[in-house]
Amino acid sequence: MNATPSPPAPLPSAGEGNESLIELRDVTKTYGQGTAEFQALRGVNLRIEPGEFVAVMGPSGSGKSTAMNILGCLDNPTSGAYVFRGLHVEQLSRNQRALLRRYYLGFVFQGFNLLARTTALENVELPLVYRGEPRVARHARAREALDAVGLRQWEKHTPAELSGGQQQRVAIARAIVTSPTILLADEPTGNLDTQRSHEIMDLLVALNRDRGITVLMVTHEPDMARYAKRIIHFLDGRVSSDHRNGEKP
Amino acid sequence: MFLSSLLLALRAIRRNLMRSFLTILGIVIGVSAVITMVTLGNGATRVVSDQIASLGSNLVMVRPGQRLGPGRDSAGAPRFKVSDAEVIQTQISGLNAVAPSTNRSVTVVYGANNWSTAITGSTDAYFTVGNWRLAGGRVFTESEQRAGKAVCVIGETVRRELFGQLPALGGELRVSNFSCEVIGVLASKGQSAMGMDQDDTIVMPLRTLQRRLTGNQDVNTILVSVVDSSRTDQVMADLRSLLRERRKIAASEDDNFSILDTRQIAETLTGTTKVMTMLLGAVAAVSLLVGGIGIMNIMLVSVTERTREIGIRLAIGALEREVLLQFLVEAVALSALGGIIGIILATLASIGLAGVMQVPFLFDPAINLLAFLFSAAIGVIFGYFPARRAARLDPIEALRHE
Incomplete structure (x- = not known):
């Protein structure tokens, strides 16, 4: 895996005169065909600037998960454009999108998604393995990331030996170990109790504030959304509201 | 990587x-x-x-009929006689020894013991050709061969089965309807190429076997030992033309005998x-x-x-x-x-x-x-x-x- 392609940085600037980190232009997403056709997104326009902390809310089926998959370069829109730092993601191949994820994105999932029977340290190291980072540097960076989430002394433990909150911290450490541009969190507190949830949110806020990582978080808990600087609501495949936290929607 | x-x-x-x-x-x-x-x-x-190497590296085998194996039947081909062996001995140069031989399966008896084995009738040249060595006693003499005396040399297996701890030399074996004096015991050679016990054998003068057991003058196989193995091909060619002449085979006809050397047998x-x-x-x-x-x-x-x-x-x-x-x-x-x-x-x-x-x-x-x-x-x-x-x-x- 050392034959990894070099990072696609610096990304070409589209020279369109905008400084947005992310821009969705009239994005639609359709699943199925014919009568089974389902329009998950019906023309979404969105701009996200560097350093933002955005909470994405909305009922199930509103299209927020689909939008997150597209923003996370896991899926391509049916029509419209997804511009990431001037790069048209919708025109990229599967492998090119994988490289974008590798070098610019970090993921945190509701179900933690750690590798079972694998220590916390090895889990955190995983993205660095795909980056072809040498072993020693990998260990150092992974320990640093575990330190940042307060789990330095748990590095030898496997997920089964950790609590839910600790597992999610390991997952966050894995997401930030590469110093990503954007951290995408899909219901990061969905499986946690209130106290753990607030701890995780504090951690995300700190990462956003201290490291300048742009955070995109899907949640349906208003309590958690309150930590974000900006809240976007989805409804029926469209953005129904988009406002700064504290402002009236 | x-x-x-x-x-x-x-x-x-x-x-x-x-x-x-x-x-x-x-x-x-x-x-x-x-x-x-x-x-x-x-x-x-x-x-x-x-095992084939132990047969002797310069061995050539002459048999009536075509090559062993399926297809050709050797039954119709005329047998060899002792005279064939004698002619080979005198007319072909570079030979170490020529041993006409014939085999028979018999049951031999000594005292209360009996044993089924194969008897080979041949001349003393047989021991030279077959790389046999004696563990004790002697091989038969010229006069014993000429007279067709009832003497025999036995293999290690036969000795063990019939005599056990008893001394074998001088013992009288009952072979079919005559008795035969053991004058020599062969050194053991072990298993043969085909998995047969080579020591399960008795050798007696050819004339004795012909007179007392087979009742005819036929010779099954003529074993020829070549002095210089690099000349084996030449000897085989000489043998072939000599035998074709003696057996009056026309130029258009195939051989009704086969000549094999150790290498071919081994192959x-x-x-x-x-x-x-x-x-x-x-x-x-x-x-x-x-x-x-x-x-x-x-x-x-x-x-x-x-x-x-x-x-x-x-x-x-x-x-x-x-x-x-x-x-x-x-x-x-x-x-x-x-x-x-x-x-x-x-x-x-x-x-x-x-x-x-x-x-x-x-x-x-x-x-x-x-x-x-x-x-x-x-x-x-x-x-x-x-x-x-x-x-x-x-x-x-x-x-x-x-």
Whole structure:
């Protein structure tokens, strides 16, 4: 895996005169065909600037998960454009999108998604393995990331030996170990109790504030959304509201 | 490049040790069966060629009828007579010894013991030609041969079966309807190329055998020993033209006799053993194939089971070919591991069985290497399909997989 392609940085600037980190232009997403056709997104326009902390809310089926998959370069829109730092993601191949994820994105999932029977340290190291980072540097960076989430002394433990909150911290450490541009969190507190949830949110806020990582978080808990600087609501495949936290929607 | 994939694969194997072991069992059995069969076959071939070498390297055998084997019948061809041997002796140069010989199966009796064996009637040249040495006593004299006296030289097996602890020399054997004095005992030669006991033999003067047992003047085989083995071809050509002339064969007709030298006999016999070895090896190779299918089966299960893991890897930014490589290396590591265990097992089994079968253990690096490479290749072939399936998973679907 050392034959990894070099990072696609610096990304070409589209020279369109905008400084947005992310821009969705009239994005639609359709699943199925014919009568089974389902329009998950019906023309979404969105701009996200560097350093933002955005909470994405909305009922199930509103299209927020689909939008997150597209923003996370896991899926391509049916029509419209997804511009990431001037790069048209919708025109990229599967492998090119994988490289974008590798070098610019970090993921945190509701179900933690750690590798079972694998220590916390090895889990955190995983993205660095795909980056072809040498072993020693990998260990150092992974320990640093575990330190940042307060789990330095748990590095030898496997997920089964950790609590839910600790597992999610390991997952966050894995997401930030590469110093990503954007951290995408899909219901990061969905499986946690209130106290753990607030701890995780504090951690995300700190990462956003201290490291300048742009955070995109899907949640349906208003309590958690309150930590974000900006809240976007989805409804029926469209953005129904988009406002700064504290402002009236 | 491979190192991290290999470590990853080894870890995955170790994580599921029991299942990994069961997965490679087919390969282990296949590899060890192939290697054991071929190793033992090589040992058997060596035994055959050693035995033929013990016949004497310069031996030429002349028999009536065409070559042994299917197709031609030697029954109609006229037999040789003692005179043929005498003419060969006088007319062809470069010969060490010429021994006309005839065989008979009989039961011999000594005291209360009886034993079924083969009697060869020949001249004293037979001992020279056949590389026989005496353990005791003497061979028959010129006058005993001319007179057709009832004397015999016995092989070690016959001596053991009839005399046991008793002294054999001077003993009177009852052969069919006459009695025969033991004047010599042959040194043991062991098993023959065909797996027969060469020491299970009795040799007496040809004339004695003809008069008392066969009742005719026929000679089954003329054994000829050549002084200089590099001249064997020349001697064989001379023999052929001499015999064609004596047997009045027209130029258009085929020979009604055959001349074989040790090399040809060796080739025929070792050829048979080699074919057997190959057949056994091929049968064993089928189990290797079955082992490969077992690996594919388990790898497919493994891919399904680890769908989530694959999803995580893809989300983190693993390329298709990296996931493919991961699972391919895992399959190859499994099958190669099976190959290594198979080689170890085969070596132990071959050493053990070689002892039981009384063939030498000949380690053949070529077949070991071949079996190992073949098992690794099976990993590539049968691991590719599951690996490709893993690599092509949709990360979103894979992450949702329970």
